[in-house]
Amino acid sequence: MGSFKTTTEVTDDSATETDCDATATSEKTKSDSDSDIDIDIDIDNDTGDDCPPPPDSSPFAEGEKVLAFHNCRIYEAKITKLDHRMKEWRFHLHYLGWNKSWDEWVGVDRLLKYTEENVQKQQELNKKDGNDKNSRAARASHMKPKSSNVARGKKRKNDSISKEKAATPLDKLVNIQIPLTLKKQLVDDCEFITHLGKLVKLPRVPNVDDILQKYLDYRLKKDGLIGDSVGEIVKGLCCYFDKALPVILLYNNERQQYEEACASDVFPSTVYGAEHLLRLFVKLPEFLFHANIEEETLMELQTNLVDFLKFLQKNQSLFFLSTYHVPEDIENCPNKQDD
DSSP, X not given: OOOOOXXXXXXXXXXOHHHHHHHHHXXXXXXXOOTTOOOOOOSTTOOOXXXXXXXXXXXXOTTOEEEEEETTXXXXXXXXXXXXXXXXXXXXXXXXXXXXXXXXXXXXXXXXXXXXXXXXXXXXXXXXXXXXXGHHHHHXXXXXXXXXXXXXXXXXXXXXXXXXXXXXXXXXXXXXXXXHXXXXXXXXXXXXXXXXXXXXXXXXXXXXXXXXXXXXXXXXXXXXXXXXXXXXXXXXXXXXXXXXXXXXXXXXXXXHHHHHHTOTTOOGGGTOOHHHHHHHHHHHHHHHHTXXXXXXXXXXXXXXXXXXXXXXXXXXXXXXXXXXXXXXXXXXXXXXXXX
């Protein structure tokens, strides 16, 4: 069985107003076939995650030299930070010999101990992927552009994404049916942000991490166990959200708030909530089309994503804000008119 991983590069620039327009159209034309789903979960009695384990229980230590997988190659790296989230360790890497712009957070499945045996494995794998003299070019082709070329790279990416979108056959996209009440939530979200100039007040409670954990608890209560595929999908959603939010899930007037709320390597999933998580589901079909996932795995993924949306719908009043707040700079403006 394949797993749900963030192999698709997130390249768009921001949440677009056309998304809420399209959602409004869908709201008028599609019926809600999911409103009769019975999801029985006690949100009020949920106590959240347990206390994180001590750092010495981590399989890798801060400051340790390791080998790290990235696509089809293995690189030498140093662990600069540790973090325990969603009951799993995550590690902040600095790739040795590379600019800090390449630094990233990874899971334990991306790491190997720095041993002679694993170094030999690194050499064999990298040799298959290309000559050592081309290693930097190969890495650059798989990863984001360096900061000095961001402007030109961004333009090229925007051009390519436009062509890619035009070439994407709609009948090949995964059909993730968003319930009607959640489509209405997306329309209201767009209205609050783009027309009324309001923002979601941060940090959100519950945040995305909390919601995903509540979903795992619900599946455990419902099924008696949590399958490996469900766990992988939840981890994948969290990782997708953290990477996608600053790139494609924000409207322009939310960017300053993001810079203030997510400084110093703070994960967006610990700050943002259901409002921004729901935006991800508008983009997911296109992401998954380019993710090269086997058809059987894709069908299972689709089923679980629809189930998660039904879970959001059933708990909509608990997870979503009914109104947004006015930023202080607008609130204090003497010419501000009442909404």
